[in-house]
Amino acid sequence: MPRILIVAPSWIGDAxxxxxxxxxxxxxxxxxxxxxxxxxxxxxxxxRMPEVxxxxxxxxxxxxxALKRRYTLGRSLxxxxxxxxxxxxxxxxxxxxxxxxxxxxxxxxxxxxxxGLLNDARRLDKQALPLMVERFALLAESAGEPVxxxxxxxxxxxxxxQRAATLAKLGLAPGRRVAVLCPGAEYGPAKxxxxxxxxxxxxxxxxxxxxxxxxxxxxxxxxxxxxxxxSGDACVNLCGKSTLDEAIDLISCAALVxxxxxxxxxxxxxxxxxxxAIYGSSSPAFTPPLSPRAQIVRLDLPCSPCFxxxxxxxxxxxxxxxxxxxxxxxxxxxxxxxx
Numbered sequence: 001m002p003r004i005l006i007v008a009p010s011w012i013g014d015a016x017x018x019x020x021x022x023x024x025x026x027x028x029x030x031x032x033x034x035x036x037x038x039x040x041x042x043x044x045x046x047x048r049m050p051e052v053x054x055x056x057x058x059x060x061x062x063x064x065x066a067l068k069r070r071y072t073l074g075r076s077l078x079x080x081x082x083x084x085x086x087x088x089x090x091x092x093x094x095x096x097x098x099x100x101x102x103x104x105x106x107x108x109x110x111x112x113x114x115x116g117l118l119n120d121a122r123r124l125d126k127q128a129l130p131l132m133v134e135r136f137a138l139l140a141e142s143a144g145e146p147v148x149x150x151x152x153x154x155x156x157x158x159x160x161x162q163r164a165a166t167l168a169k170l171g172l173a174p175g176r177r178v179a180v181l182c183p184g185a186e187y188g189p190a191k192x193x194x195x196x197x198x199x200x201x202x203x204x205x206x207x208x209x210x211x212x213x214x215x216x217x218x219x220x221x222x223x224x225x226x227x228x229x230x231s232g233d234a235c236v237n238l239c240g241k242s243t244l245d246e247a248i249d250l251i252s253c254a255a256l257v258x259x260x261x262x263x264x265x266x267x268x269x270x271x272x273x274x275x276x277a278i279y280g281s282s283s284p285a286f287t288p289p290l291s292p293r294a295q296i297v298r299l300d301l302p303c304s305p306c307f308x309x310x311x312x313x314x315x316x317x318x319x320x321x322x323x324x325x326x327x328x329x330x331x332x333x334x335x336x337x338x339x
Contacts, residue, residue, distance in 0.1 A: 002029045003080065005103065007087040007094050008038035008046075010062065011186070012244070012263025013287060015042050016270050017133040018088060020151040020290075022051035024140040035080070037097065044245035045267070048156040058097075065093055074100025086139050087118065107139055132287050151290060156270045158252045166249040170238060172213070177336070179210040180251050180268070181235065182259035183227060184220035188309025190281035191261050193319050193327075195223050199230035200324040201258065206234040208333075210256070214239050215247050215264055255336050258327070261287070269294050274336050276327065280318035281306050297322065297330045 004025060009015055015038065026032050035054045036046050046055045056077070060066050074097040083105065085098035090111035098106045099117045107120040115121060120143060129135050129147065138147045167173065183198045185191035202212045212231075214224045216239035224239030242250060251257060251268050258276045259265035261284075268275045269289035277289050279298040283305040288296065298304070304318040311318075 001031045001033060002084075003033045003035070003082045004029070005056075005077070005080075005082045005085045005098060005101075006034065006036045006038075007058075007085065007089065007098065007108075008036045008042065009088050010039050010042075012042060012045060013261075013266040014088075014132065015045055016263070016266035017287065017290065018136045019049055019051065019154055019270070020133055021086075021136045021140045022049065023152075023154060024137060024148060026051055028140065035082075037077075041244060044243065044248065045156075047245075048158075048248060049154075050157065060093075067096070070096045071100045073097055074102075077101040087114075088136060088139070092117070109135070109139075130285060133290060153272060153291060154270070155272050156248065156252075156267070158249070158271070163249040163252060166242070166246045167253070170241060170246070170250075172236070172250075174211045174253060176209055176211045177255040178253045179205045179212050179256045179258065180215050180254040180273075181212060181227075182215050182257065182262055182264040182268070183223050184216035184239065184264070185260040185262040186217075186219070187282075190306070190308055190311050190316070190319075192223075193260055193278045193280070193322070195226045196230050197319075197322075197324045197327075198227045198258075199234075201327060202227065202231040202235040204324070204328055205256075206231075212236070213250060213254075215242070215250050216240065217244075256331065258331070265289055274332065276331050278319075278322065278327065280304060280316075280322070281308055281311070283307070293335070295330065295332060297327055 033053045036052050037056045037058050040057045043055045046052045078101045082103045085103040085106045087095045087108035092112040095114045095117035106118045108118045109124045110121050134147050181198055205212050212235035214235055214237045218240035221240030224237035228235055228237040252271050254273050257268040257273045261279050261282045265277050269291035275294040277296050284296045299322050301318050
């Protein structure tokens with residue numbers, strides 16, 4: 001029975017984009033045991049993927065080398081006798097644990113001088129593979145083989161009893177269609193549509209017959225409060241009040257999701273929800289939502305995408321000029337259940 005360890009990305013969205021690779025590995029290896037080494041905050045997401053057997057917590061902070069602890073963790077994993085490791089991040093330190101674990105075949109892109117740590121090091125042709133999902137998927141294939149397309153939709157698991165428990169815990173009893181707004185973006189403010197714009201959109205959705213919920217992490221709690229207040233309480237702020245697992249349950253209730261380019265956007269896509277995705281500083285040409293029910297709303301400005309955390313020009317036109325009226329007009333209500 002083959003055993004493969006995936007060193008997973010730290011970002012929620014990137015973790016979702018890795019899933020087609022997981023599926024492909026199962027196609028290539030019958031009776032595969034696929035484990036994931038990932039930060040603890042992604043555990044709930046991987047638990048929703050049937051392809052993943054187990055998630056092993058990677059306890060290291062961003063940029064933390066912690067060489068001795070990485071060695072200790074690697075040696076502890078040696079007992080699991082993995083046949084192969086696939087390292088998705090491009091950093092030097094991300095390739096250390098499979099090396100320390102003595103895993104026979106260690107695959108990944110060349111990245112930060114990782115010769116030796118990886119013995120199946122691939123060179124990435126960014127022009128041939130512009131999408132992150134394609135780059136991940138290529139690593140499921142043997143060296144020299146092409147990516148297998150298309151990437152089929154793969155819904156995340158949703159347990160009805162667990163979802164009911166989440167709604168009860170948060171005091172939610174939706175009586176109308178639910179719209180979930182996701183105002184956060186972990187990478188930085190340049191990816192966030194303005195709070196007052198979300199507030200105006202919430203008012204429009206409430207008037208159109210939706211229960212409007214705001215979903216996000218504790219880092220989004222203040223923005224959520226600002227939106228709820230500016231909307232005249234047209235929405236319920238759940239930012240910071242739910243775990244990632246519970247946020248997935250919340251989004252699974254939605255008839256519509258409107259989101260910045262964020263991890264929750266990719267989760268909404270993975271749940272197959274009608275999705276309006278707002279892009280500013282980032283690009284759907286690199287990390288689009290993987291769903292036929294997703295539509296992209298963005299302005300094609302000369303300065304966008306810049307891929308910066310903050311607007312380098314100081315004007316933030318890629319988001320400020322994308323008005324609530326424009327986003328409202330782009331929502332495909334005809335495709336929303338019950339519309």
